[in-house]
Amino acid sequence: MDDFAQRLHEALTTSARHPPDPELMALVRVARRTRELPLPTATPAQIARMRRRFEERVRGSEGGLGPLAAWLGLGPRPRPLVQRVALGAAAAAIAFSGGSLAAGTTPWDAAARVGTFAVDAVRSLRPGNGAGSDEAATTPSPTVAPSTATPTPAVAEPTPDPTPEDEEDDGQRGRGAGISGGDRDRTPEPGDDRRPE
């Protein structure tokens, strides 16, 4: 860059309206004239349209992010690391269950089985096993029948119900009663091994 260019730059950027050099003065004047070029300006309606379009595009690109990109922490609002690690672990457990593949099941089957197991476990932990409800006691079903058909019903539910009879019913009425509770106090009789109709 030559010295003239530097002096011109200083003349353009400083507020001195009359630089000493006549050529500099002429060039500064040309630069100032250039600012007066009448370019079209955007109307408020155009600004509003552009803004709306920008927002739509941003929303579109937000939604367009694939799950992989989101998991990698990309995108406008990356998920916390803990969530991403947990999701990654779950995905890896499903994807890398090679054992299940070797056993002839797909990873999705394995995942479904895990889910089924979890549901069964929760049901098993429920007091009364979900079978002590009024509906289950009154409605015979094949799943309930084997316990009634067992000749040793007292063994099936050996734990006595600690809840007093007069305790307020909290929606678990029939707990300890119904099939297992009723069988506990009864002596097995001939014909008890009949399946309920």
Next chain:
Amino acid sequence: MAGFASGAFLRLAEAIGASQSAEWTPSPAVEALRNRDPIAWTHLFEREAPAIYRYVIARVGSPEEAEDLVSRTFEEAWKHAEAFEDRGLPPRAWLFGIARHLTSSHRRRLFRQPPVLRLDVVEQAARERDPELLDLARAIARLPRADAEVVVLRFVHGLSAHETAAALGTTVDAVKSRQARALRKLRHALEAAPAERAGLAAKEG
């Protein structure tokens, strides 16, 4: 083109960041933009969209296309927000750089880019206001592209030399040299313009 543009925008953001001091701490405003804070982006849009629109429409001529390019400019900036670094330059330089990239590749035919200044955009208003302005617009349109870009960004849109350098991806010294060369050419063109006009009028008469 998307891949190229993406890389170009990242380089542009880095160039803007690298144009000043080496050590920096992002200002809260820049941090808000980097974190894609909606309020910060709304303010940025309202402040800069009119200037970006003027730049784009001067190059493409069509208001509809200009609107689309402006919204795309902000979209690209938003997508690469985390790449923007605060080195003392306002985001305007970054936005102008993105707008320049998008406009240059818009309706590009082989090696021909849209002009830096379309005469038909300013012609009527310039003629009505001052014939010398029309001469000036014609002179800018005849400048070599690199010089014309410096003139338009520096003087028509009012960017500083640093901002212009960042938007063009060049050095501040190069901007100073180009502006000196371009202004000399414009001065000569303006001095010759009245005689040219008179000659044209005589021919037509």
